[in-house]
Amino acid sequence: MSDKPTTIKEIAKILKISVSTVSRALNDHSSIGLTTKMRVKKLATELNYEPNQKAIQFLQGKSHIIGVILPELSESFFSTAISGIEDVAYKRNYTVLLAQSHDDADREKLLVEKMKTQRVDGLLVSVSKTTSTYEHFEVFKKLNIPVVFFDRIPPIKDIHYVASNLENGTYEAVNFLLKKGHRTIGMINGPTTLVASHERKEGYIKAMISNRLKFDPSLIVSCDLSESGTIEVMNTMLNHRRKPTAIVTFNDYVALFAMRYTRSLELEGIDFVSYANLPIINYMDYTPIASVEQFPYKQGKKAADILIDLINRPKNETGTEQAYFNVVVESELIIPNPK
Amino acid sequence: MSDKPTTIKEIAKILKISVSTVSRALNDHSSIGLTTKMRVKKLATELNYEPNQKAIQFLQGKSHIIGVILPELSESFFSTAISGIEDVAYKRNYTVLLAQSHDDADREKLLVEKMKTQRVDGLLVSVSKTTSTYEHFEVFKKLNIPVVFFDRIPPIKDIHYVASNLENGTYEAVNFLLKKGHRTIGMINGPTTLVASHERKEGYIKAMISNRLKFDPSLIVSCDLSESGTIEVMNTMLNHRRKPTAIVTFNDYVALFAMRYTRSLELEGIDFVSYANLPIINYMDYTPIASVEQFPYKQGKKAADILIDLINRPKNETGTEQAYFNVVVESELIIPNPK
DNA sequence: AACCATTGAGCAAACGTTTGCGCAAAATTA
DNA sequence: TAATTTTGCGCAAACGTTTGCTCAATGGTT
Numbered sequence: 001m002s003d004k005p006t007t008i009k010e011i012a013k014i015l016k017i018s019v020s021t022v023s024r025a026l027n028d029h030s031s032i033g034l035t036t037k038m039r040v041k042k043l044a045t046e047l048n049y050e051p052n053q054k055a056i057q058f059l060q061g062k063s064h065i066i067g068v069i070l071p072e073l074s075e076s077f078f079s080t081a082i083s084g085i086e087d088v089a090y091k092r093n094y095t096v097l098l099a100q101s102h103d104d105a106d107r108e109k110l111l112v113e114k115m116k117t118q119r120v121d122g123l124l125v126s127v128s129k130t131t132s133t134y135e136h137f138e139v140f141k142k143l144n145i146p147v148v149f150f151d152r153i154p155p156i157k158d159i160h161y162v163a164s165n166l167e168n169g170t171y172e173a174v175n176f177l178l179k180k181g182h183r184t185i186g187m188i189n190g191p192t193t194l195v196a197s198h199e200r201k202e203g204y205i206k207a208m209i210s211n212r213l214k215f216d217p218s219l220i221v222s223c224d225l226s227e228s229g230t231i232e233v234m235n236t237m238l239n240h241r242r243k244p245t246a247i248v249t250f251n252d253y254v255a256l257f258a259m260r261y262t263r264s265l266e267l268e269g270i271d272f273v274s275y276a277n278l279p280i281i282n283y284m285d286y287t288p289i290a291s292v293e294q295f296p297y298k299q300g301k302k303a304a305d306i307l308i309d310l311i312n313r314p315k316n317e318t319g320t321e322q323a324y325f326n327v328v329v330e331s332e333l334i335i336p337n338p339k
Numbered sequence: 340m341s342d343k344p345t346t347i348k349e350i351a352k353i354l355k356i357s358v359s360t361v362s363r364a365l366n367d368h369s370s371i372g373l374t375t376k377m378r379v380k381k382l383a384t385e386l387n388y389e390p391n392q393k394a395i396q397f398l399q400g401k402s403h404i405i406g407v408i409l410p411e412l413s414e415s416f417f418s419t420a421i422s423g424i425e426d427v428a429y430k431r432n433y434t435v436l437l438a439q440s441h442d443d444a445d446r447e448k449l450l451v452e453k454m455k456t457q458r459v460d461g462l463l464v465s466v467s468k469t470t471s472t473y474e475h476f477e478v479f480k481k482l483n484i485p486v487v488f489f490d491r492i493p494p495i496k497d498i499h500y501v502a503s504n505l506e507n508g509t510y511e512a513v514n515f516l517l518k519k520g521h522r523t524i525g526m527i528n529g530p531t532t533l534v535a536s537h538e539r540k541e542g543y544i545k546a547m548i549s550n551r552l553k554f555d556p557s558l559i560v561s562c563d564l565s566e567s568g569t570i571e572v573m574n575t576m577l578n579h580r581r582k583p584t585a586i587v588t589f590n591d592y593v594a595l596f597a598m599r600y601t602r603s604l605e606l607e608g609i610d611f612v613s614y615a616n617l618p619i620i621n622y623m624d625y626t627p628i629a630s631v632e633q634f635p636y637k638q639g640k641k642a643a644d645i646l647i648d649l650i651n652r653p654k655n656e657t658g659t660e661q662a663y664f665n666v667v668v669e670s671e672l673i674i675p676n677p678k
Numbered sequence: 679a680a681c682c683a684t685t686g687a688g689c690a691a692a693c694g695t696t697t698g699c700g701c702a703a704a705a706t707t708a
Numbered sequence: 709t710a711a712t713t714t715t716g717c718g719c720a721a722a723c724g725t726t727t728g729c730t731c732a733a734t735g736g737t738t
Binding site for chain 1: 685686687688689690692693694695
């Protein structure tokens with residue numbers, strides 16, 4: 001039938017009234033008579049009228065769109081997070097403009113530009129691993145468009161962010177192993193440059209100290225997280241003068257590599273604890289005996305909520321200092337029911 | 340510094356030239372002198388000018404946004420697909436507006452509405468499991484906004500879609516098992532209502548026939564895909580007068596359930612073949628010996644490409660019959676290298 | 679009968695950009 | 709030198725909607 005969508009103008013013309021009246025009638029403005037309202041609304045539904053959001057967005061300078069830039073959509077952690085983000089956005093009547101950086105700093109920069117030209121109302125970012133400069137986010141501050149960082153936080157001041165703190169979860173994990181009787185606990189950590197590695201280490205140390213045990217730094221080894229890297233550090237561990245009876249691994253993949261390797265050596269009895277990235281873990285035969293959960297869905301929700309709050313905060317009272325949301329979603333040790 | 344973004348008007352005022360000149364200068368229009376162009380561009384970059392996309396989109400009636408509605412973003416298949424979609428969109432200068440239906444038909448309907456009011460240039464949909472009516476997509480046809488269905492295709496005529504055909508992959512899978520010497524091959528299929536179940540069955544039959552073997556329908560059983568359901572049908576299988584020596588399962592989860600169950604019974608020697616949903620499979624100890632891959636990334640790419648082609652197709656020549664893209668991404672049997 | 683308050687509705691501007699048309703000045707041709 | 713083309717730029721409309729202001733008609737109060 002119709003090729004072009006119905007506009008308010010056409011309704012006005014048909015009803016021989018002005019556009020403003022139609023607009024107000026549709027928006028239930030008080031200054032329009034009931035009869036007129038009825039007539040307008042009736043015709044509007046008949047003609048399948050849909051307000052042109054672009055016009056409205058343009059007029060009002062609001063898009064009701066939030067931009068989301070993540071490293072990898074297909075990674076479990078992020079796809080779960082985006083699910084939470086989208087759920088919040090949906091509930092609060094926003095839509096999600098999505099893009100992935102593939103951990104490429106240049107692409108990320110381009111995407112940020114794109115988000116800017118798309119005039120998103122706010123931006124949610126988990127920065128790429130290769131990102132080392134952060135000026136491309138400055139523009140948003142100037143434009144008064146809120147940016148909330150998420151999980152992977154840039155090391156700069158005066159930003160909003162939501163992240164999980166692994167220290168606590170790690171503390172619980174090590175504590176759990178200690179309670180179980182383990183005294184020599186190894187840790188396969190990630191690259192030392194990562195904040196996440198640092199937090200893991202701190203949690204480890206904290207647990208040892210609070211149990212009045214001596215901390216042996218050589219039981220924590222860095223790993224590039226590949227299978228070969230894992231095997232390499234596993235060998236270091238296993239040849240350590242104090243061979244660990246339990247090992248905390250950087251993530252599920254590393255745990256699986258390590259466990260497979262120990263089985264191939266027909267070693268038994270080493271308990272593994274990992275950091276939950278993968279739902280599939282539950283389907284497996286040999287799994288870590290416990291996992292530190294980072295709640296990506298919750299993190300995503302939280303970040304989106306904060307972002308939308310920021311978008312709708314009462315006009316930036318220049319003068320009052322800006323407050324920054326720094327939310328930490330505490331990680332938690334999950335001990336599955338034994339099957 | 341600046342609160343509001345720079346506009347073309349301001350540039351014009353500062354340079355004491357008209358807005359149209361500025362616009363043309365920025366767009367490298369041929370009718371503007373080189374010196375003027377330079378002056379304009381220089382000032383534009385100085386002022387950090389960014390064209391207001393909303394205004395442009397509004398003016399031109401194009402948003403350069405494609406809507407994507409998927410059932411579950413956190414499911415591996417879909418998150419991989421969206422990754423492919425986003426990559427294509429990025430390359431072709433579109434942005435992705437993302438939403439998830441959570442397999443809820445009502446929410447899906449709302450989302451479709453939302454996409455409409457957001458005036459997306461095109462829509463990509465994998466319909467929810469509970470969707471049974473399809474009128475909400477009709478509007479898009481009227482508005483001449485292309486819709487491409489993806490993976491989960493509604494059973495209606497005259498639509499564009501991209502899907503994988505499981506018949507071929509299943510054929511290969513069964514053939515592979517036959518070549519390996521198996522003669523009694525079971526299949527744990529999904530609900531009979533699913534197209535996907537039908538395709539699997541057809542592939543199975545085709546393989547049997549082409550090997551001049553008799554097809555025994557009782558070796559194919561339907562399953563609700565839960566763990567208990569899987570165990571139930573496994574019992575049926577194992578008590579079958581012709582006990583299968585190999586089983587094709589509906590997906591990786593079912594395969595894992597079934598394999599775990601057989602191991603708990605200390606049964607050995609049943610070969611499993613599955614349909615690849617999960618990358619993690621590679622990290623596991625006991626895995627299906629082969630998998631039918633559906634290439635979600637490729638499917639996503641393909642669907643996005645078609646959609647964007649449709650958006651940019653030369654004006655709908657009314658009169659010529661509309662052509663419908665029905666693309667089938669052939670599934671393929673993947674046989675991992677033995678570890 | 680004169681006045682005021684209320685109700686209902688229209689006019690026109692505004693948002694930022696593109697683009698068809700027009701027009702003057704400069705450059706080319708006859 | 710006059711006629712013509714080219715070059716460079718401005719004017720104004722258009723996109724669909726919202727909203728402040730204005731204003732006429734109606735009804736109610738003195």
